[in-house]
Amino acid sequence: MIKNFRTLFSYRELIVSLTKKELKVKYRGSVLGFFWSLLNPILTMLVYSFVFSIVMRGGIKEFAIFLMCALLPFNFLSNSVNYGASSIIANSNLVNKIYFPREIIPLSIIFANLINYFFELAALFIVLAVMGYKFYLFLYILPVIIFVQFFLVAGITLLVSALNVFFRDLQHLITIIMMVWFFGTPIIYPLSMVPEKFHFVMKINPMTIYTAYYRNIFYYVKYPEGAGFPGLPETLTALGITLLAFFVGYFVFKKLEYRFAEEI
Amino acid sequence: MNRKIIKYRENKFKDSKNNTAVDVKSVSKIFRIYHEKIPSLKNTILKRKRTTYEQFLALDDVSFMVNHGQTFGIIGPNGSGKSTLLKLLAKIYQPTHGEIMVNGTLSALLELGAGFHPDLTGRENVYINAAILGMKKRDVDKKMNEVIEFSELERFIDTPVKNYSSGMYMRLGFSVAINVNPDILLVDEVLAVGDQAFQAKCYKVIYDFMKSGKTIIIVSHDLDTISDLCSKVVFLKDGKIIDIGKPLNIVAKYRAYVEELEKKRIIEQQKAGRKKIFKTVIENNRRVVKGEEISRLSNLSTDEEVIRRFGSGDAEIKSAKLLDEKNKQIDFCKYGDTIKIVCEILFKEKVEDPIFGIMINDPKKNIIYGTNSRLNNMKTGWFKKGDLAKVIYKQKVNLIGGEYYITLAVGYSDNKTYCDWVNNIATVNVINKNMAEGIADLDSKISFEKINQKE
Numbered sequence: 059m060i061k062n063f064r065t066l067f068s069y070r071e072l073i074v075s076l077t078k079k080e081l082k083v084k085y086r087g088s089v090l091g092f093f094w095s096l097l098n099p100i101l102t103m104l105v106y107s108f109v110f111s112i113v114m115r116g117g118i119k120e121f122a123i124f125l126m127c128a129l130l131p132f133n134f135l136s137n138s139v140n141y142g143a144s145s146i147i148a149n150s151n152l153v154n155k156i157y158f159p160r161e162i163i164p165l166s167i168i169f170a171n172l173i174n175y176f177f178e179l180a181a182l183f184i185v186l187a188v189m190g191y192k193f194y195l196f197l198y199i200l201p202v203i204i205f206v207q208f209f210l211v212a213g214i215t216l217l218v219s220a221l222n223v224f225f226r227d228l229q230h231l232i233t234i235i236m237m238v239w240f241f242g243t244p245i246i247y248p249l250s251m252v253p254e255k256f257h258f259v260m261k262i263n264p265m266t267i268y269t270a271y272y273r274n275i276f277y278y279v280k281y282p283e284g285a286g287f288p289g290l291p292e293t294l295t296a297l298g299i300t301l302l303a304f305f306v307g308y309f310v311f312k313k314l315e316y317r318f319a320e321e322i
Numbered sequence: 323m324n325r326k327i328i329k330y331r332e333n334k335f336k337d338s339k340n341n342t343a344v345d346v347k348s349v350s351k352i353f354r355i356y357h358e359k360i361p362s363l364k365n366t367i368l369k370r371k372r373t374t375y376e377q378f379l380a381l382d383d384v385s386f387m388v389n390h391g392q393t394f395g396i397i398g399p400n401g402s403g404k405s406t407l408l409k410l411l412a413k414i415y416q417p418t419h420g421e422i423m424v425n426g427t428l429s430a431l432l433e434l435g436a437g438f439h440p441d442l443t444g445r446e447n448v449y450i451n452a453a454i455l456g457m458k459k460r461d462v463d464k465k466m467n468e469v470i471e472f473s474e475l476e477r478f479i480d481t482p483v484k485n486y487s488s489g490m491y492m493r494l495g496f497s498v499a500i501n502v503n504p505d506i507l508l509v510d511e512v513l514a515v516g517d518q519a520f521q522a523k524c525y526k527v528i529y530d531f532m533k534s535g536k537t538i539i540i541v542s543h544d545l546d547t548i549s550d551l552c553s554k555v556v557f558l559k560d561g562k563i564i565d566i567g568k569p570l571n572i573v574a575k576y577r578a579y580v581e582e583l584e585k586k587r588i589i590e591q592q593k594a595g596r597k598k599i600f601k602t603v604i605e606n607n608r609r610v611v612k613g614e615e616i617s618r619l620s621n622l623s624t625d626e627e628v629i630r631r632f633g634s635g636d637a638e639i640k641s642a643k644l645l646d647e648k649n650k651q652i653d654f655c656k657y658g659d660t661i662k663i664v665c666e667i668l669f670k671e672k673v674e675d676p677i678f679g680i681m682i683n684d685p686k687k688n689i690i691y692g693t694n695s696r697l698n699n700m701k702t703g704w705f706k707k708g709d710l711a712k713v714i715y716k717q718k719v720n721l722i723g724g725e726y727y728i729t730l731a732v733g734y735s736d737n738k739t740y741c742d743w744v745n746n747i748a749t750v751n752v753i754n755k756n757m758a759e760g761i762a763d764l765d766s767k768i769s770f771e772k773i774n775q776k777e
Contacts, residue, residue: 075453157413
């Protein structure tokens with residue numbers, strides 16, 4: 059495993075190169091470039107804000123901010139998984155002709171999405187600053203959370219990208235699973251709205267914990283009455299599940315990797 | 323203890339004491355050929371069974387060694403496992419059995435421009451492609467100009483590659499690949515790039531690479547290239563090593579094998595092809611063959627010799643002989659001789675008033691002379707099934723020395739369709755002491771007189 063990581067490190071320039079390619083290809087051909095990538099979260103925010111603070115009146119103050127600080131990290135996950143799933147097949151010409159550690163393909167997609175996420179966060183910071191949030195107070199926690207979340211994203215993306223080579227219809231299933239996951243995570247609602255008896259299930263989901271952290275950093279600095287959650291046991295559980303997901307994803311990927319070229 | 327079988331060992335830092343570059347030890351590769359086109363989760367879960375597949379042995383217990391500085395050629399017919407072997411060496415496939423040891427950095431040119439993204443410019447793709455092939459960015463920066471210059475794409479390097487022609491695409495791919503500079507280079511039939519001038523450049527690069535003491539493993543169908551470049555050659559067939567050794571011996575062996583195969587194929591094809599052509603001509607008989615179609619069919623080059631014969635088959639030219647005036651069989655004659663071309667024709671169907679024809683060509687396929695029974699105002703009458711006809715063409719050979727080809731035909735009375743037409747059925751060598759130029763000896767008599775100019 060350590061040997062694998064060392065090999066991966068020796069291929070760092072390829073990862074950088076492919077990540078750049080992903081970003082370039084994504085933004086090529088549009089003058090507005092990456093602003094298009096902001097359009098999606100902004101539109102989502104507008105729609106949900108309309109529904110939840112005007113139509114259904116959930117009573118959450120500044121719902122747009124409340125939503126964004128959980129939606130952006132979840133988008134990082136779901137975009138990586140959705141794009142990553144088909145990445146091996148999409149790059150079959152490479153897989154068939156040149157050797158390099160195959161995890162570089164899904165990893166470069168994750169990194170491209172991570173960079174995209176950073177841009178979105180930068181945009182969020184501007185909005186927060188304008189709205190008078192003291193988001194800089196706990197900002198030092200942010201890198202840690204992103205780092206930990208990265209392993210969750212990587213594990214799941216590696217797993218689905220490898221399995222998708224052998225089961226091509228997995229892709230459709232993943233879209234549905236990601237939607238269920240989205241609504242099963244307190245993103246458009248706070249955890250406090252969920253009946254107590256479901257909390258146990260909700261807290262097994264590491265994204266519940268991570269979005270709670272994001273919200274603590276960004277949103278609850280202004281409204282501290284909602285802060286406090288998550289505690290140490292929940293955090294450790296999330297961490298454990300994240301590591302498990304990462305190692306399972308990684309090992310499954312490595313196990314199936316050498317058959318990719320024969321299957322596609 | 324869970325002991326892992328190491329199937330592929332590589333040593334990135336070339337061990338100079340060890341002179342072996344690549345060591346392949348009894349490697350086999352078995353592919354699964356699935357009966358289903360696309361595997362799906364739905365089928366696996368719903369049908370509760372593993373998808374069925376057949377096993378295909380692509381490589382069968384292959385062992386060989388390549389030393390540093392050697393150029394190693396792999397030859398063999400299609401489907402013999404050459405590319406599979408290269409992919410195993412390149413680590414793209416994993417061997418089912420056996421072990422591969424690689425000593426030094428290895429780079430594979432299995433496809434030029436693999437991974438080029440159409441929307442990115444040539445320059446951007448060079449960076450990505452070089453990184454995929456294992457180059458460091460600062461090395462690419464240094465070599466960028468060389469790469470661009472070599473590819474001859476200076477004007478287009480900042481254009482998206484989707485606008486490139488396939489030749490430009492390949493040229494850029496090759497230029498990147500040759501600048502990677504590994505210890506061991508795997509080449510799969512990629513030298514057929516661009517125009518003649520560019521190909522010559524590519525060969526020069528490969529030669530330089532060889533001279534600098536690098537190891538090359540090359541797969542090619544071009545046997546001249548193989549015997550030119552390689553110091554050791556392996557001949558693969560059906561996944562097995564037939565022979566391994568000096569290029570001249572192995573290439574000769576492979577050539578013999580190919581020729582044998584070709585002969586068989588031609589015989590098979592001649593059988594099948596003749597039937598086919600007979601059939602088309604029978605159909606053509608109904609709709610009357612157009613003039614140009616006849617000239618197409620009758621003007622076949624020697625490499626299309628398989629179909630140098632065509633016709634409905636209602637009559638068949640069984641034999642053709644060249645005889646001199648004393649009825650002795652000959653294959654050459656002197657200028658001015660009269661020779662006889664005698665052929666036997668067997669009728670397989672009833673044919674009314676057939677036309678017997680002859681045509682004489684030079685090696686450049688110019689028609690020197692052609693005539694037939696109709697042009698000679700002959701009525702040939704009825705022939706019924708089983709009749710045998712003997713046709714004699716008596717010919718005065720007023721030709722300049724050289725080789726001439728005789729074509730014979732039996733046509734239907736419409737003078738448009740044929741029972742049988744055989745190109746170049748016989749060859750005659752003409753000896754002529756008169757060293758004139760051209761084809762026909764027009765029997766020139768040259769005379770001159772001196773005319774005094776009058777005042």
